[in-house]
Amino acid sequence: MEQINNIQVVPCTSSNYLKPFRVLYSQNGTKKSWDFMRTHDSVSVLIFNTTSHCFILVKQFRPAVYMCEWEKNHPTPAEEKGSEAATVPEEEEEKGVAENHDHLPPASAGVTYELCAGIVDKPHLSLEEIARQEVLEECGYDVPVTKLRRITSYRSGVGVTGAKQTMFYLEVSDENCVGEGGGEPQEGELIEVIKVPLQEAMNFAYDENIPKTMGVIFSFIWFHNNMSPKYKISTNV
């Protein structure tokens, strides 16, 4: 699907996306400290197309996932040099502490299947309105906000970010399809819209060869348990 090459890893002393903070506090009188990152809450949407009886997922290259696989086959140069990310000299950062042109994992090692999702960064919009916009931008379906059904919410990344994620269920039809989706290319999004037929959903969910988020697995099973009176779903799992 994608061609990935010219990989360079450099320390990141200042990021617009990852901002570590430290909280100092007393817990039952004992002084403690914890490093965490500020992040946004998020929404995700299980989309079911009632015309084709398919789930609509997004598939994209995730650099962080790819780097996990890349690093399994490579030493971690910054640590080998005994230098922290934040203390590597600037000239070191510029030339890059890791560079590799061969033995790269295939791009597919960084590709994941996910629910349509987005961060909650517009205070004037409801969670449902943000979810509706993501469905339109990423998957090309234009639906009224009232069609979104809340499934549940939970905490993610409890060690680092602790943000709240809210999951919705949404039924769409081919008539709601107004575009190809694919995200916002100007924001660097390269999203492929994928259809998973209802009859294959449970095998898809538990096939560990298909890289995916827990949200995909959980929501497919939620559908199986809650929508089965309405739509027939097969399961051999």
Add this chain to the structure above:
Amino acid sequence: MEQINNIQVVPCTSSNYLKPFRVLYSQNGTKKSWDFMRTHDSVSVLIFNTTSHCFILVKQFRPAVYMCEWEKNHPTPAEEKGSEAATVPEEEEEKGVAENHDHLPPASAGVTYELCAGIVDKPHLSLEEIARQEVLEECGYDVPVTKLRRITSYRSGVGVTGAKQTMFYLEVSDENCVGEGGGEPQEGELIEVIKVPLQEAMNFAYDENIPKTMGVIFSFIWFHNNMSPKYKISTNV
């Protein structure tokens, strides 16, 4: 449960836990960059006690979750001053850019229910052996590694860490209970072991007033679907 006070938030220019890196790469010929964090893969375990017909969860205060709630009621001082985490002067860091002694959310705002879990940081141990150790340390049950049944694996934090999480199912009995669990206090862990009766599990899973991870919800439903021939579970959801 916990008393939390004397909260101070300071920038975190160098952390042993959060190490941002930047990867530069070419995707289909287009140069891109992405900030990510190195992290460990992890394991989690759905524990079912066959003596008491209860699920065994862990409950703990999560500073990152607490800070999410804290910040919903407070401005973010570092950003107000227009300063990045990495560029706040050292004297600013020392006195702390945010301090608050009143209007604190209750400690319960940072408490979450989670599966017993741990990071994969011992290369000589299998995932099952790491999971077994976590069950002993956090929950006090000593079981042979062969009793662990793999449920599935998936990617977490795909935007930032992309680590692989593997989930196991484990049946224990009161006879396997050799201690109180509670984690490693010398590592700052303050973990409470919680029992959720089987009959309450599905309501627990979908009660949004009970803060929890998606792993708890997914695994309870997995149990419902896969263990129901063996153990009866009620559901009104």
